[in-house]
Amino acid sequence: MPLLELDGISKRFGGVQALDRASLAVDAGEVRGLVGENGSGKTTLLRILAGEVPPDAGEVRVRGEVLPTLDATARLAAGVGVVFQEAHVCPELSIAENMMLGRLPTSRGRISWSRVTRAAQRTLDDARLPLDARRRVRSISQDEQHLTEVARVLARDCHVIAFDETTASLTQDYVELVFEIIRRRREDGAAIIFISHRLHEVLEICDSITVLRDGEVRGVLEASTATEDSLIRLMVGRDLEGQFFRAAAELGDVRLSVRGVATEPLSAEVSFDVCAGEVVGIGGLVGSGRSELLEALFGLRARTGRVEVSGRPVPAQSPRAAIAAGIGFVPEDRRSQGLAVSQTVRMNATMVYYGKRPLASATSRAGEDEVLDELTSRLRLKAAGPGSPVRTLSGGNQQKVVLGRWLAGDPHVLLLDEPTRGIDVGTKREIYALLDVLARQGTAIVLVSSELPELIGLCDRVLVLREGRLVAQFARGASEEELAAAMAGGAAGGAVPSPALRPPTRS
Amino acid sequence: MGEPELTTPAARERAAGTARVEGFSWGALLARAPTWTGVGLVLAFMVIGLIATESLFLTRENLTNVFKGASINLLLAVGTTYLLTTGMVDLSIGSMLALLSMILAGQITHGVPVVLAVLATIAAGALLGGGINGVLVTKAKLSFFVVTLGTLALFRSAAQIPTNGLTIDLFDRKGVGLVETMGDGEVLGISVPVIISLGLLLASILVMRYTTFGRAVFAVGGNEAAARLAGIPVDVAKIGVYAINGALVGVAAVMFVGRIQSASPLIGAGIELDVIAAVLLGGTSFIGGSSSMVGTLIGVMFIAVLQNGLNLLGVQALWQGVVTGSVLILAVWVDRIRRPS
Numbered sequence: 001m002p003l004l005e006l007d008g009i010s011k012r013f014g015g016v017q018a019l020d021r022a023s024l025a026v027d028a029g030e031v032r033g034l035v036g037e038n039g040s041g042k043t044t045l046l047r048i049l050a051g052e053v054p055p056d057a058g059e060v061r062v063r064g065e066v067l068p069t070l071d072a073t074a075r076l077a078a079g080v081g082v083v084f085q086e087a088h089v090c091p092e093l094s095i096a097e098n099m100m101l102g103r104l105p106t107s108r109g110r111i112s113w114s115r116v117t118r119a120a121q122r123t124l125d126d127a128r129l130p131l132d133a134r135r136r137v138r139s140i141s142q143d144e145q146h147l148t149e150v151a152r153v154l155a156r157d158c159h160v161i162a163f164d165e166t167t168a169s170l171t172q173d174y175v176e177l178v179f180e181i182i183r184r185r186r187e188d189g190a191a192i193i194f195i196s197h198r199l200h201e202v203l204e205i206c207d208s209i210t211v212l213r214d215g216e217v218r219g220v221l222e223a224s225t226a227t228e229d230s231l232i233r234l235m236v237g238r239d240l241e242g243q244f245f246r247a248a249a250e251l252g253d254v255r256l257s258v259r260g261v262a263t264e265p266l267s268a269e270v271s272f273d274v275c276a277g278e279v280v281g282i283g284g285l286v287g288s289g290r291s292e293l294l295e296a297l298f299g300l301r302a303r304t305g306r307v308e309v310s311g312r313p314v315p316a317q318s319p320r321a322a323i324a325a326g327i328g329f330v331p332e333d334r335r336s337q338g339l340a341v342s343q344t345v346r347m348n349a350t351m352v353y354y355g356k357r358p359l360a361s362a363t364s365r366a367g368e369d370e371v372l373d374e375l376t377s378r379l380r381l382k383a384a385g386p387g388s389p390v391r392t393l394s395g396g397n398q399q400k401v402v403l404g405r406w407l408a409g410d411p412h413v414l415l416l417d418e419p420t421r422g423i424d425v426g427t428k429r430e431i432y433a434l435l436d437v438l439a440r441q442g443t444a445i446v447l448v449s450s451e452l453p454e455l456i457g458l459c460d461r462v463l464v465l466r467e468g469r470l471v472a473q474f475a476r477g478a479s480e481e482e483l484a485a486a487m488a489g490g491a492a493g494g495a496v497p498s499p500a501l502r503p504p505t506r507s
Numbered sequence: 508m509g510e511p512e513l514t515t516p517a518a519r520e521r522a523a524g525t526a527r528v529e530g531f532s533w534g535a536l537l538a539r540a541p542t543w544t545g546v547g548l549v550l551a552f553m554v555i556g557l558i559a560t561e562s563l564f565l566t567r568e569n570l571t572n573v574f575k576g577a578s579i580n581l582l583l584a585v586g587t588t589y590l591l592t593t594g595m596v597d598l599s600i601g602s603m604l605a606l607l608s609m610i611l612a613g614q615i616t617h618g619v620p621v622v623l624a625v626l627a628t629i630a631a632g633a634l635l636g637g638g639i640n641g642v643l644v645t646k647a648k649l650s651f652f653v654v655t656l657g658t659l660a661l662f663r664s665a666a667q668i669p670t671n672g673l674t675i676d677l678f679d680r681k682g683v684g685l686v687e688t689m690g691d692g693e694v695l696g697i698s699v700p701v702i703i704s705l706g707l708l709l710a711s712i713l714v715m716r717y718t719t720f721g722r723a724v725f726a727v728g729g730n731e732a733a734a735r736l737a738g739i740p741v742d743v744a745k746i747g748v749y750a751i752n753g754a755l756v757g758v759a760a761v762m763f764v765g766r767i768q769s770a771s772p773l774i775g776a777g778i779e780l781d782v783i784a785a786v787l788l789g790g791t792s793f794i795g796g797s798s799s800m801v802g803t804l805i806g807v808m809f810i811a812v813l814q815n816g817l818n819l820l821g822v823q824a825l826w827q828g829v830v831t832g833s834v835l836i837l838a839v840w841v842d843r844i845r846r847p848s
Contacts (some may be wrong), residue, residue, distance in 0.1 A: 291747050300736075323738040331736055338736070340729020344794050348733075354740030359720040359747065405737065 001064055003028040003191040004080075004160045009058035011044055011215075013392060018044040020215040021058070026191040028159070031182060033202040033223065034195045036212030037235055037424030039382075039394025042195050042368075043085065045212075046162050049193075050082040051075050062160060081158035085165040085422070087149045089137050095148050096120035101156040123155045127181050141287075143174050150178060161185060162193035167201055168422055171285060183224045197424060199228045211235055236426040245429070245457040246436035247475060252276030253310075255444035256297075256327075256413045261305035263296035265289045267468035269305060274413070274444040276404035279435060281459035282448045285487050288465040290448045291332055297446075298322045299328040306384050309412050325357065326412030330403050330419050332448075338402040339390050345401060346386040349375055352405040367408075375404040379434060396427030403431065407438075414438065417448045430456055452480040542790025543802035546838050549752060550809045554817060561819045569815070571698055575691075575766070577811035578704040582759040583782045584789075585704075585711050586752030588803045591786055592715070593728040593748055594795025597640055598655040600756050600782065601775035602662035602771045607632050609666045612675040613688070614769030621685045629757035635662065636753020641746035647796075659779075666772035674771040677764065689758075690765020706736065707755065712800045728795030784835045785810050790826035 002025035011019040019041045026032045034042050047053045049060055054069040062078045089098050096117045097104070105115040120133040131146050137145060137164065139295040146169060153161055163182070167175045182192055182205055196202050206223045211234040218234045249431040266289045274280045275439075284290045296303035299315070299322040307314045309325040319329070331337035333448060339348055350368045373382040379400040383393055390398055399419065406414060416435075420428045435458065439445055449455050455462050456478060464472040464486040555565040564570075583600055590596050597603075607628050614624035625755050635658075643654045677683055692699035713720040723744040726734040735741050787793060788809055789802030810831055817827050 298736075319736060320738050320740065329736060336730075337732045338730075339733055340726060341795055342792075343725065343729045347722070347725060347729065350722070351734060351737035351739065353739075354719045354722040354726070355734075357719045359718070359723055359740065359743060361719045363717050363722060365720060 002026055003063060004193075005058050005061040006045065006049065007061065009045065009048055009060075011048065011055050013044075017215050019048075019055070022212065022215060022217050023058075024193075024210055024217070026160075026193060028189040028191055029186055030208065031186055031192045031194055031206045033209035033214065034062070034207035035199065035202055035209060035231055035235060037426050038397070039214075039396065040212040040235070040424070041215040042166055042212055044215075046082050046084070046164050046193070046195070049075075049162055050084075051079065073433065076156060079157065079159040080162075081153035081156055082162045083150050083153050083164060083166050085168070087142075087145045089145055089148050089152075091136075091138040093137060094133065095124075095131055095135055095137060095140070095151070098137055098148055099123065099133070099152045101152075105372070120151075120155065124151055124328055127151065127154050127177075127184075129177060129181075136476070144168055146170060147174060147177070150181065153411075154181065159191065160191045160193075162195070164195045165197065165422060167196055168200065168494050171333075175201070197422065199231050199425075202231070203228065204285075219369045232425055235424070245432040245454075246439070248438075248460060249277040249279075249436075250326055251278050251438050251460075253441055255310055255442075256446070257306075257308040257311075258297065259306040259308075261293070261296060261303050261307060263289075263292055263301050263303040265468050266296075266465075268470070270465075270470045271305075272463060272473075274446055276412075276442040276444055277439050278458045278461070279439050279445040279447060281455040281462040282446060282465060283450075283452070283455050283462055283483055283487055284465035285450075287467075288487070289468040290465050291417050293465065294329070294417050294446065294448055298327060300329075300413055320355070323352070326409075328406035328409070328411035328414045330399075330406070330414070330416045332417040332421070334395075334402050339398060340392040341398075342389055344387050344389055345375075345381070345383050345393070346372065348390050348401050349386070349405050353408060356409065371405065371408045374407040375400065378407060378437070379404045380430060382421070396423045399423055399427070400429070404435070410441070411443060413444045413446070415446050415448075418450065419447070420449070420451070420454065428454075452483050455483060456480065530613060539556075541799060541802065543788075543799055543805045545841050546788050546790070546802070546809055547805050550805060550812060553809075553812055557812070557816050558675065559820065560767055561816070563819055564816070569819075573811050573815045574701045575698050576815075578698070578700040579759045579762055579766075579805050580782060580785060580811070581704040581807045582707060582755045583778065584785045584803045584807050585708050585800065586755040587779075587782050587786045588789075588791055588798050588800055589711070589715075589724060589748040589751055591728075591783075591791050591793065592724050592795060592798040593745060594731070595644065595651040595745070595748070596779075596783060597636065597749065597752055598652070598779050599635075599640065599658040599662055600752070602659050602666065603632065603635055603753065603756045604760050604763065604775035604778065605772050606635070606662045606666040607757050608764045608770040608774060609669065609675065609772055611761060611764050613669060614674060615665075615677060615680070615683055615686070621682055625685055625689070625761050628761055629754050632753040632755070632760070633647040633750040634753065636756065637746045637750025639755070641749030644749070645742040645745045648733075663772070663776075670772065672772055674769050675788025676769045678768045683765075683768075686761055686765040687768070688765065690762045690767075692765075700766070703762065704757065707758065708804055715798075715800060720744065720747060725796060725798075728792075729796075730796070781810065781831075784831065788835055788838050804834070 004026045006024040008021045008023055009019050010021055022041060022045060033412050036042050037360060049078055051070055051072050059066050062080060067078055068074050073458060099120045100116050104111045105119065124131050124133055129151055131144060131147060146166060150166060155472060165319045185192060194202065194206055203223055203226060209221045209223055209226055209231065211218045213235060252275055254273045255276045259271050260269040262269045270293060282290045282293065291303065295301045297307055299318045303316050309327060312325060314325045315321045335341060346368060349371050353367055353371050372386050381400050382397050390401060403419060420431055435445055447459060460476055462474045462478060462483060463470055464483065466487060474482065587596060610631055611628040612623055614627060615621060640655055640658055643649050644651045688699055689703060690700060694702065723739045727741050727744050728740050731741060763774060785806040786803050789799055789806030791798035791802060813831060813834065814827055817830060
C-alpha cells in the first residue's frame with residue numbers, strides 16, 4: 001500500500017476547474033516530482049493535501065486512513081507536512097519559535113525557552129542547515145526564511161513531506177542543502193512530493209514524476225528515462241525548441257543612458273547604454289545589487305549620477321517622473337508590489353493608464369478597452385473576463401497583467417525584474433516572444449534574471465554585477481559557465497568592462 | 508459592475524460549456540450579488556415589519572425625522588467610505604464636527620456674512636482634514652490611527668477653548684437663514700438636509716466610478732506599493748480623501764448648527780464609531796480596496812430605521828447599543844461566510 005494516496009481529487013474555483021479527478025500515490029522512500037504549467041493545479045493539490053481547502057470530490061489517505069478535510073491538526077497527527085511557496089513565518093519571532101510554534105515545550109506550565117532553542121538547533125544541525133535558531137526571522141535573508149519554513153516541517157518529524165517551489169527562490173548552495181535533506185528523508189522512508197519549474201532539478205532529485213495539465217494527470221514518468229523535452233511535451237501539449245528565444249535584433253539609437261549611477265548597496269558607480277531594440281540582461285547573485293540598480297533607475301531609491309532616456313535627463317527619486325520620461329517597470333514580487341489581488345483585471349491593468357492622467361479627469365472606457373485589448377491580443381491573457389478578480393488568475397496570467405499595463409503607452413525603456421519567476425514554461429515563452437516584439441518595435445529592455453538560460457537565450461548583452469560592482473559584460477553567445485563564473489567571482493571572470501559600457505558596434 | 512463577461516474565445520467556449528452543464532445556481536447568484544444585499548434585505552424586512560405593526564412608523568412626521576436624523580450621519584459616512592477605500596479611517600470626525608460648528612457660530616456672532624461663513628467652514632474642514640490629518644499621514648509618514656487619534660483630542664480641545672466649553676446660542680438670530688435652511692429647511696416638501704446629503708452621495712458615486720481620482724483611491728487601497736509603481740500620485744490621493752472627508756464634515760457641521768440653532772463644543776463625541784459601523788455594514792472592506800457608496804446609504808438607513816424602530820417599540824435607549832453592535836458583527840460575519848477566503 002502506498003504511504004500517501006490522493007485519490008480522484010476534483011476542485012473548482014468559480015469558473016475554473018483547478019483539478020479534475022487527479023490521483024497520485026507515493027510510496028515510502030519515494031520522491032515524486034509534480035510538474036505542470038502555472039494554473040495546472042499543482043499548488044491546489046498541495047493545499048488540499050495540507051487541509052487548507054476542501055476538495056469537491058476525492059479523498060486524501062495516509063497509510064490507507066482517510067484524512068478529514070480542512071483539519072490541519074489531523075495532518076500533523078498523520079505526519080503530513082507541506083512547505084509552501086511563500087514562507088509562512090512570523091517575522092518577529094525567532095527561528096526556533098517559528099519551528100516549534102504550536103508545541104512549545106513547557107516545564108511546570110511555563111515555556112522552557114532553553115529547551116525550545118536546543119530542540120530547534122538540534123533539528124537545524126541534523127539537517128545541516130546553517131542557521132542560528134536564536135535569530136529573529138526578520139533579521140535573516142529571504143533565502144534563510146525559506147529554509148526556516150523547511151526546518152519547521154522537519155522539526156515535526158513528518159513522513160509525508162511536500163515541497164512547493166521551495167527551490168525557486170533559493171541560490172544554488174541552498175538548493176543543494178534542500179536536496180541533501182530530501183535524500184536523507186527518502187532514506188528514512190518518507191514519501192516526498194517535489195514541485196519545481198526547474199525541470200533539471202526535478203529530473204535530478206525525483207524517482208518518478210507526475211505531469212499535470214489543466215487539472216488532470218497527463219502521465220507518470222520514471223525519472224531515469226524521462227527528459228526535459230518529454231516532460232515539456234506532456235506539460236504544454238506541444239514541443240518547445242531552441243536555446244535562443246529570439247534572434248539578434250537591429251539596434252537603433254541609444255534609448256537609455258546610465259552614467260555614474262550609484263545607490264545604497266552598490267559599492268561602485270555603474271555606467272551603461274541600452275539601444276532601441278536591445279535587450280540587456282543583468283545577472284548576479286542575490287545581494288549583488290541588481291534589483292536595487294533597477295529600482296534606482298526607476299526612481300524608487302536615492303541615487304547619484306545621470307540617467308537619460310532618449311537624450312533627456314530623468315530626475316532621481318520619482319517614479320512618476322521616470323514614467324513620464326517613458327520608463328516602465330515590472331517589479332520582482334508581483335503580489336506585494338505589482339497587483340491589487342482582490343481587485344479586477346480591469347482595475348489592475350489600467351493602473352498605469354490612470355497613473356498618467358490628471359486626478360481631476362474623467363475615466364475613459366475607450367482608453368481602458370485599449371489597454372485590455374493589448375492584454376488579450378498580444379499577451380493572450382486567460383481570464384474569465386476583465387471583471388474577474390486578479391486573485392483567481394494563475395501566476396503566469398497575473399504576471400501578464402503586470403507586464404501588460406505598460407504596453408498601451410509604448411514605453412521607451414522597460415525595466416523587468418525577474419519577470420518569469422514562478423511562471424510555467426509555456427507562459428515564459430509567451431513573455432519572451434512579447435519582449436522580442438517590443439524590442440523590434442524599438443523599446444530598450446533591461447532584464448534582471450537569476451535564470452542563466454533566460455539571460456543567454458534572450459539578451460543581446462549581459463552585464464554581471466558582483467557585490468555591488470559591475471564586473472563583466474558578455475556579448476550574445478556566452479556560456480552558462482562563463483556567466484556563473486563571473487557572478488561567483490571565479491578565476492574565469494569575463495571581459496573587464498570599459499568605463500562606459502556601450503553595445504558592441506555592428507559592422 | 509456590469510462588466511462584459513468574457514473576452515478570449517477559449518474562455519467563452521469554456522463558459523458556454525459549463526453554463527450548459529450547470530444551469531442556474533443560487534451560489535453563483537449569491538456570489539455575484541453586491542456586498543450590501545444581505546443588509547438591504549434585512550432593512551426591507553424591518554421596514555415591512557414596522558409598517559405592519561407600528562402605526563406611527565409610516566407617518567410623515569416620523570419618516571421626516573428618520574431621514575433628517577440620518578442625513579448628517581450619511582454625510583460623515585460618505586467621507587469615511589472614501590477613507591476606508593484607501594484603507595484608512597479618520598477617528599477625529601466627531602471632534603472636527605464640534606470644532607467646525609464652533610468656527611461657524613463664531614464667525615456668525617462676529618458678523619461675518621452667512622454665505623461666507625458657511626463656505627469658510629467647509630473650507631476649514633477641508634484644511635483640517637487634508638492639511639493636518641492628510642499631510643501628517645503622508646508626508647510625516649505616521650500611522651493614520653495615531654494621527655487621527657491625536658487630532659481627535661486636539662480638535663475637541665480647540666473647540667472648547669474659545670468659549671470655555673460653553674455653547675454659542677444662535678436662536679432667533681438675524682441673518683442665519685442659510686444655516687437654518689441647510690439644517691432644517693424644506694423645499695417642495697422635501698427636507699433640505701436630506702437633499703444635500705443625497706446630492707453629495709450621488710456626486711461621490713460619480714467621483715468614485717467615473718474619475719481618475721476615484722480609480723486612484725481604489726488603487727491605493729488595493730495595493731499602495733503597486734499604485735506607486737504604476738505612477739499614481741499616492742500622497743495626493745490620500746491627502747485628497749482626507750480633504751474631501753473634512754469638507755463633508757464641514758457641511759455636516761453647518762447642518763448640525765442649523766438644526767439645533769446653536770453650536771456646542773461637545774457634539775459628535777463617539778460619532779466616528781457609529782459612522783464606521785454604518786459603512787462596514789454597507790459592505791465596504793475594512794482593509795481597503797473595495798467599497799460601495801450605495802452600500803453606505805443602506806448601512807446608514809439600516810441603523811437609522813433600527814433605532815427608530817426600537818424607539819417606537821419602547822425599547823430603552825440604553826439597550827440600543829446592544830442591538831446595533833450585535834447587528835454590525837452579525838452582518839460582517841454573514842458577509843465573511845458568504846465569500847470564502
